[in-house]
């Protein structure tokens with residue numbers, strides 16, 4: 001059984017067929033965490049989760065790039081376009097409204113939240129934007145501790161600042177460093193703070209993350225897609241979906257010389273424990 005710990009079936013790319021995509025994933029025995037990136041998509045993630053109790057869960061929060069109005073695209077280190085342009089409105093975060101959402105039993109994490117120093121545009125006041133991201137991130141850490149839930153962290157080009165914040169402002173339940181793209185030494189520092197490392201299609205694109213996979217204990221890894229983005233290996237360039245979590249499992253199994261079944265079982269157990277999905281299942 002596979003768990004996609006980070007999906008965006010609440011995004012426009014699935015406007016026409018979210019239910020179909022969800023159903024075929026659940027029919028394959030999957031569990032999915034649908035993640036919000038601003039208030040509207042967070043509220044939608046909760047709404048969807050209520051339709052599929054115990055199978056589809058939600059995370060609520062404001063992604064750091066949504067704090068600034070602009071257009072962003074995601075490129076990899078070879079300058080290849082991974083995610084086409086996303087337009088953001090520059091959200092004003094209302095923590096009281098988020099607190100109400102976060103208390104819903106379908107919500108298993110606060111996120112995605114974090115730091116993104118990768119997507120600043122020419123002429124941006126970077127220091128002011130970084131300060132704003134940190135301020136909001138601290139607000140969400142506080143919310144996670146108030147509601148007693150873990151965090152789902154997005155972090156690009158800011159692992160040092162992130163570690164510093166998490167060390168001095170601990171999240172009681174820790175959480176997941178989603179779409180981890182650092183080295184294994186950095187991963188180890190997050191793991192020591194109690195975090196799990198979320199791996200997705202990026203690790204299937206070449207050999208860049210083979211060392212990370214090799215050196216990181218499977219008990220510290222969870223799987224994700226980040227769909228509709230970052231479709232793995234053979235599906236690269238297509239719209240991603242939760243079923244493709246299997247390709248990430250396949251890559252890890254290959255590097256670790258294990259079966260895909262073992263990878264699926266252990267990473268799913270990690271996700272269920274970290275996100276306390278069991279508690280939610282039993283209550284349904």
Ligand SMILES: [Zn+2]
Pocket residue numbers: 006008035112226
């Ligand atoms: Zn995401």
